[in-house]
Amino acid sequence: MYPHDLQLYQNVPIGEIMLDELQEICETRLKVLTLVERIHLQKLTMSVSQRKVALVKELYKEGIDEFARLINSSECKSHTDVDIRVRRRDHISHFVLRSVVAFNVLKKRWFFKQETRLFKWRFSSLNNKGIKQFMRINDFDFTPISQGQKEDIKEYLQMSSSHVSNIDSMQFYRVPFSHVTSLIKKRKVFVMHGEAFVPEGEIAFMFVPYFKRILISSFEAARENRAKLYNDERFTRIFANLENNIHIENTILVQDQEVQQYVSLNQLDKLSETSYPLCMRVLHKALRKNHHLTHGGRIQYCLFLKGIGISLSDVMILWKNEFTKIMDETTFNKEHSYQVRFAFGQEGSRRDYQPYTCLKIMESIVGPRDYHGCPFKHMLQDILEDELTNCGFNALERSAIMNLSKDGQYSAACNKYYEIKHNCFNDTLFKHPNVYFNESVKHHTYRYHGQDLETEDAY
Template sequence: MFRTGVSGAEGGTPSRAQVVHHPMRGNGLAPYPYRLSMYQVPPVQDITVEEFEQWALDRLRVLADIETAAARNQSWPETKAAIEARSAAHLPLHSNSVAQSGTASGAAAKTQELLAERRKDHVSHFVLRLAFSRTDELRRRFLHAETTLFRWKWETEHLAEREAFLRSQDFVWRAVPAEQQQRFREQLLAVHPRMAATFDTESFVQVPWHRVPDLVEKRRVFVHQGTAWIPTKEQTSLVLAEFQSGLQAQLELTARALPRLDEDDRLMPVLEHLSMGSMLGATSDYSSASLVNTDGEAITLTADMVVPLVRQHAPLCMRHLQETLSAKHHLLHQSRLQYNLFLKELGLPVEEALVFWRRSFSQMTDDQFKSHRYNIRHGYGLEGGRHNYPARSCTTIISGFPPGPQETHGCPFRHFSQANLSAALSTHYHISPADQAEILASVQAGHYHVACTRVFELTHAAQGVRRGDGLGQGESVSHPNRYTEASWQRAQQATTDA
C-alpha cells in the first residue's frame, strides 16, 4: 500500500497527511458528488501498487482509442461510439440518477458503486498526468485526449446534473453589459443571424479569445478587444475551454515538479511503462488466443505451416523477418528473439519450433546450431531461469532496441526510411500510391499503429473490411499476434461463408 498525493501545484506535492474534504452537495456522494470533474484537487488516499498501475492502464485504453480516432479522422459520432464501448469495459462512469432509483438498500449499493467508479476515474487521471507530463509532445497529446473524454462525459450527462456541476464551479466568465450588447448588435447578429428575433432576450459572456479557439477558427464568435463574446447557451465550448486551460496549466506545473518528486521506487517503472504506451497511442495489453479452424477447434501449428501463415496473415514486421530469414538463412539475435516469441505465442510447439529454425538455418552445422537450440528453448521457458516470456507487443517493439546495420527486428513503420517502407508496401501488399501516401502521412505524424491498421484494412477489403473497421469493431493494431489472429479469423469466416 502507498498513498497518492502528486499534484501539479507549484511547490511539488501536498503533504502526505493532507486529507481533502469535499462538500456533500446533498447527494451522499462525497467526495465525488458529480460524474464530471475538473481534476483540480489531487487524490490523497491509500491505494495498492496494483491499483495504481491497473487503473492507469484502463484509462490509457480509453485515451488510446481517442487518439486513434483523431489520427484516423473519424467523425465525432464515431469517436463517441468508440469511447462509449471502451469506457463501459474499462472506465465506467454512471450518472447520479443511477443511485436515485429503486429501493433504499439498492440505492445505497449503487451509491457505493458510483463512488468506486469515480475514485478510479480520479486516481487514474492523476497517475497518467504524471506519466504524460514528461515531454511537451506527451503533454499535448494527453491534453487533447482528456479534453475529448471530458467532452464525451459532458454531452452524455443529464441536463440537471450538468447544471448542478456548473453551479459548483467558479468559472470566471464576465457578463456582457446590456448597453454593450446593444451597441454591437449589428456585429453580433452578423455572427449569429438566427438570433434576430430573440436578440433582446439573449445574453452573452466574454472570455479571452484564445480560450475558445474552435469558435474563433470557425468564425462563430464576435471578438472585441481580445475577448470573445459567446451566447450563454453555448456552454459546451465555454466549459471545454475552462477544462483545457486548467489542465494545460496543471500539466506545466507537474512537469516542473517531476524532478523534485520523491516517489516510491516501485512506481517509476510503472510510470515509464505508461508513458511508453502513451507515446504510441496504443496500449500493450494482449490476451493470447489460439488460431482456430472453421469448427472452432484450436490449430496446432507445425514447422511446415509457418511460412505460408506468416506471408498470408502476419503484419509487415513479421513478414520482413521471415523474408530475410528465407533469403539469408539467418537472423541476428534481436530478430530471432522477436520472431521466436511471436511464433511461440501463435501456438507453435517447441518441438516444431526447433524443426523450423533448424531448417531455416540450413547453412549451419549441427554443432553451430546448438547455441540457437538453447536460446529457442529458453524463450519457451525450458532453460535458464525458466521464465515463460510473452510475445513482444507493438509498444515493446517500437520502443525497444532500434535495429542497427544488418539487423531486421523492430517496426517497419517506425524504423524503415520512407523509400524502404514504400517499397515494402508495394512488394508485399501491392498497395497503390494513393493509399501509400495516406499510410506514410500517418507514419510521419508518429501514428505507427494507425498506419499498420490501415494496411490491415486495405489488404482485407475483399473480405468485407472497410475504412474504420480496423481489426474488428474499430480495434487498432497493438500486437503482431493480434493482427495475425484477426487476419486468420477473417480468412476462416470467408471460407465458412463460401
C-alpha cells in the first residue's frame, strides 16, 4: 500500500494499531500542521521550497525527526520495514484527522489549507526520479516532450518561462491546459492547441488541484466514519481531545453570535469609534468623508465587514449610499458593485474569501491616495499623531504608541492602542483585526452587563 513517501490518501488504511499510538501520531501531525501555518504566515516572501526547508528545520528542532525525513524525501530509494511504518503512520494520521474535523466547518477549512500547503511543500522535495515514481504509482499519464518537439517551440518556451534559467536542460510536460489554470493566469506556461507545456519546476501545479479535489470529496465519508464511532467512548474521547488541540486563532469566527447580535449597519459609526482597530477606523472615516476608497481599501474594509457579520445586502447599501454621493448609480453598479459581490463569493470563482490578517495588511502596498494598510507601519508620524489625537489620546498615551511604531513594533503599538482605548491589560498581541473587534465588543458587553448586575444587587 505504501510504495511512495508522498501520498494522495485515496485508500482507507487497513490493519491494526494501538489506541495510544493512534492518538500519538495524530497529535504529532497536528503539531506539524500548526508549524505549516506558522511558517506560511511568517515567510510570505519565501518560495515554496524555502518554506519547506524552514519547516524541516523546525521539525528537527521539535524532535519530530520521522516526519522531517518524510517531508525531505526526494525519491523512494528503499522500502524497508521502517520506511513502510513511517508511510503508514503518515497515512493513518491524515485519515483520522479528516474525521476529527469533519463536523466543524472552520476546523475542516483549517485542516484543508494546511494539508494542501504541506502536500505542495513535500512535492517540492521530489527530484525527477521521485516525480516520475509518483506519477507512475498514481496513474498520471503526463509524458515529457521530446528534444525535437522542444526545439520546434523553444522560442515560445523561453518567452513564457523567463524564470527558467536553462531551457535546454529543463524537462517540459505536455498537459491539458485545464489542469494548470493557475499557471496560465500567472503567464508561466506556453499554451498551444489546448495544451500547456509545463516546466518540471512548476509540475506541482498539476497535482495540487487534484489533491484538493480528493480531500474535498473525502469529508463526507469522514463524517460517516466518525458518526459510526459515536457509541465507542474510546474513540469519542480521542477525537474530542484532538479537536480541542486544533487552535484556529487566524480563522475568523464569522458566525460568532456573541458578537453578531450587537452588530448592524446603523451601528457602524459608533463601533468604529469604540471597537474598530485603528486600521479599520481610518478606512471607515475616509469612506464617510470622501465617499470613496481606492481598490485596496475597498477590499480590506469589505472583508472586515463580512467578518463581523454584516450581510452582503447591507454592505452593498453602505457602499452605494456613500459612492453615489460623488457618482451616479449607473456608474456605481458598473464599476463597483461586482467587486463587493466578488468579495462575498457571489461572483467570479465564488471562493469564500476571508478577512485579511494583520500580517497581510502589513504587507500591503500603499500609495499616497490610499487609506488601507497598517497605520502604525504605513502612516507618516505626524498623520498618525493626528489620528491618535482624534481618538482622544493625551500626549503621554500618544508617545507610548508612537515609540512602538517608530521601533517597528507595529503589533505592540496596536495592542497598546487597544489597552488605552479599553482601559485594560492585554497580554496577547492581536494577529487579526476581526479578533480585535470581537474582543472589544465582548469587553464592552461584559462590562456593561456587569454594571447592570451590580445595580440589580444594590436594589
